[in-house]
Amino acid sequence: MKKYLVSFACLISMLFLPEASAQRIKDLADVAGVRSNQLIGYGLVVGLPGTGEQSPFTEQSFKTMLSNFGIKMPTNLKPKIKNVAAVAVHAELPAFSKPGQKIDVTVSSMGSAQSLRGGTLIQTILMGLDGNAYAVAQGSLIVSGLGAEGLDGSKVIANTPTVGRIANGAMVEREVLSPFTSGDHITFNLHNADFTTAKRLSDTINNLISGSARAIDAASVQVTAPRDAADRVSFLATLENLEFEPGTPSAKIIVNSRTGTIVIGADVRLLPAAITHGGITVTINEVEAVSQPNAFAAGETVATNQSIIDVNQDDSRMFVFDPGVTLDALVRAINQVGAGPGDVMAILEALDQAGALRGNLIII
Structure with a gap:
């Protein structure tokens, strides 16, 4: 019976995203026009x-x-x-x-x-x-x-x-002119576009200065700012240190087919599914035997063909997922089956094709 040993440090890398926590605006967004x-x-x-x-x-x-x-x-x-x-x-x-x-x-x-x-x-x-x-x-x-x-x-x-x-x-030798001090607004551009994060960012600023901020799309929040350059610097220094809780990113599974690395987001879910791993080997051998009658019986000695069929089944296992199974259950189930990196990728792709994977499967 073939045994599989799985080392998660080498074969599969699982990323358990922590609960979203408050972060500063300056860590999540850039100011439009302030760039290298x-x-x-x-x-x-x-x-x-x-x-x-x-x-x-x-x-x-x-x-x-x-x-x-x-x-x-x-x-x-x-x-x-x-x-x-x-x-x-x-x-x-x-x-x-x-x-x-x-x-x-x-x-x-x-x-x-x-x-x-x-x-x-x-x-x-x-x-x-x-x-x-x-x-x-x-x-x-x-x-x-x-x-x-x-x-x-x-x-x-x-x-x-x-x-x-x-x-x-x-x-x-030459200064690049910046639009930072022009206009009546400054705009925060999120590093990762997300409607929920943009809405929470604008709400956080409005809690400090009511009606000053509005989310114009999933990536940008426009804020009314002072026209004076010195006042605008002080204003921005206050805003960029405000903390808020960004939105949870969409559920994703990233598969690197070259290195065998798999990163699975915490919000990945599975619909009811059954997976089997392993295989059955059927071997058929033809053996030539000699048939000889008893000493007191009439008959002739002849050669006969005898078929030997051997069925060798590996340690196949099947595990069943209930609705809404979490990432932790998926990881433990794959580990119990004893799958290697290539097998894990095949399982994930098959689940995605079957429509049982609730998450975006991205292969790089």
């Missing part, structure tokens, strides 16, 4: 210990940089540079960043450079989606990865040596 902006630039990393690259666009970039300093190279001269690498530089410009403040930047090789370790990013302009320059980056890279190559072509690479970071490596 992505910046990107193209530059060169110099000073590499022979781990750079020799490519047409790197050479062109190198010549362009020299021409900016008044140095002109002959057109037929191709510089042999191995200590330079073309890189993409990107960063996030936080909301309300002012000129003169510094932000972190990430530098990534764009060509065939082996490593950026030991390199220095030279002055690189970081631009926004509108094409304007918002910051200038420069500085020495910190690279956590490393790589080594032998004469026989063997390589050892740890982490990613072609990506580095410069803490406070970019200086903000």
